[in-house]
Amino acid sequence: MEPGEETVARGEGDVNLSPRREAYVAQHLDAAAGEILAADARWFFRQSLSTPCLDVLASAHGSRLVTTSGHRLLDFHGNGLHQLGHGHPKVIAAIEQALAELPFSPRRFTNRFAVALAERLCGAMAEGPWKLLLAPAGALAVSTAVKLARLVTGRHKILSFWGSFHGASLDAISVGGEPLFRRGIGPLLPATEHIPPPTRGRCRFGCSDEEHSNCLAYLAYVLETEGDFAALIAEPVRWTTVELPPPGYWRRVREICDRLGVLLIFDEIPSCLGRTGRLFVHQQLDAVPDILVLGKGLGGGVFPLAAMLARAAFDRFPETALGHYTHEKSAPGCAAALAALEVIEEEDLCTRASRLGAILLTRLAALRSRFPLVREIRGIGLHLGVELRQADGSPAVEAAEAVLYACLDRGLSFKIGGGNVLVLSPPLTIPEKELEEALAILEAAFEEVSDTP
Numbered sequence: 001m002e003p004g005e006e007t008v009a010r011g012e013g014d015v016n017l018s019p020r021r022e023a024y025v026a027q028h029l030d031a032a033a034g035e036i037l038a039a040d041a042r043w044f045f046r047q048s049l050s051t052p053c054l055d056v057l058a059s060a061h062g063s064r065l066v067t068t069s070g071h072r073l074l075d076f077h078g079n080g081l082h083q084l085g086h087g088h089p090k091v092i093a094a095i096e097q098a099l100a101e102l103p104f105s106p107r108r109f110t111n112r113f114a115v116a117l118a119e120r121l122c123g124a125m126a127e128g129p130w131k132l133l134l135a136p137a138g139a140l141a142v143s144t145a146v147k148l149a150r151l152v153t154g155r156h157k158i159l160s161f162w163g164s165f166h167g168a169s170l171d172a173i174s175v176g177g178e179p180l181f182r183r184g185i186g187p188l189l190p191a192t193e194h195i196p197p198p199t200r201g202r203c204r205f206g207c208s209d210e211e212h213s214n215c216l217a218y219l220a221y222v223l224e225t226e227g228d229f230a231a232l233i234a235e236p237v238r239w240t241t242v243e244l245p246p247p248g249y250w251r252r253v254r255e256i257c258d259r260l261g262v263l264l265i266f267d268e269i270p271s272c273l274g275r276t277g278r279l280f281v282h283q284q285l286d287a288v289p290d291i292l293v294l295g296k297g298l299g300g301g302v303f304p305l306a307a308m309l310a311r312a313a314f315d316r317f318p319e320t321a322l323g324h325y326t327h328e329k330s331a332p333g334c335a336a337a338l339a340a341l342e343v344i345e346e347e348d349l350c351t352r353a354s355r356l357g358a359i360l361l362t363r364l365a366a367l368r369s370r371f372p373l374v375r376e377i378r379g380i381g382l383h384l385g386v387e388l389r390q391a392d393g394s395p396a397v398e399a400a401e402a403v404l405y406a407c408l409d410r411g412l413s414f415k416i417g418g419g420n421v422l423v424l425s426p427p428l429t430i431p432e433k434e435l436e437e438a439l440a441i442l443e444a445a446f447e448e449v450s451d452t453p
């Protein structure tokens, strides 16, 4: 296995199939919760990353999850949708009002919520005009983006990065690059090609300059010599393992795409709406895409809602069903999104994400000097990664899981990315007191794991 590939191989998230899960269940679940967990296992298909489940939730408010057995956890995971924390009162009120007014908006009709949301999102984009389509899941919006790119260019190939994630549907895993999702499924969507990502410090092309010129040259080579590419789809920041792009990288990619007539699709499904310190991540990266995919927190952390924004000039296919999803223009969903955007602005959550992210980065750097296991701290806004490696440089997968469970025991939940990166993604609304609480838990967990031979 080559440098940088090991995280790609382990892919998304942490796995619950572990003896530590059983120890957690024995310690934290009362009899009633144990029964619900057993019933869950009876009815739900097992699948990696989520089932069998860990615990049974009773409530989620702000940064906090509370289980039916009374265990309280700070939620630094939230499936990447809780920019506003769980159950923000303005989002709930907006949903309740829309539910009372227009619980469902059938195809052929529109509604004031959908139109206001479209205007708001498209209006926030540079280099307008823009138009959009809504979808009830991120993967479905990615699908729409791929279809549109093919139609607009008249070409069929899509280029993407190994290790990337764009959703769990068959077309999304085809453009995605995570073995966990692709392996054993059989033939995937044809004409989806992949190249290695430009991972800082560990890239496959041995780039020695900041911009990763060798990576860029390879990308241009593939697009140019292979030809027939409709689009390059990418997460502007590799989310699961918190890999920041090389400086100037996306500006250079934008130039290559422009030169070759290839569309640039940015998947900002988990990273949009303030988490990184701006409404959209690409605003920090010096490149405006041709198609932008948003999701997760777009539904205010409550409703399943995603969007595909694209340049208005691409609106040339009235005879084609680009999206056509049952819940496309949900009034409660759009009301939730409008409320979320309003809260982000009113509470200045972009600035808050940058400020708290900087504090967290400094505090985590202090962990690095205390615990040799901590190899690197990376972050953008309030999305941070703590990479764990053994003294010989190998990924500290076992230790990462031990730290996770030591934190779960003490009341902090987060995700492990790529097997050895602790991914900390708290609500942007988190009170500083709770941030301190989480840091204290993390520190205690590291002490416990470092003391264990």
Ligand SMILES: Cc1ncc(COP(=O)(O)O)c(C=O)c1O
Residues within 6 Å of the ligand: 080, 137, 138, 139, 140, 142, 165, 166, 167, 168, 235, 239, 267, 268, 269, 270, 295, 296, 306
């Ligand atoms: C980068 C990225 N793209 C796409 C998706 C898929 O979104 P959804 O689960 O809403 O289909 C996700 C979800 O985790 C994601 O992180």
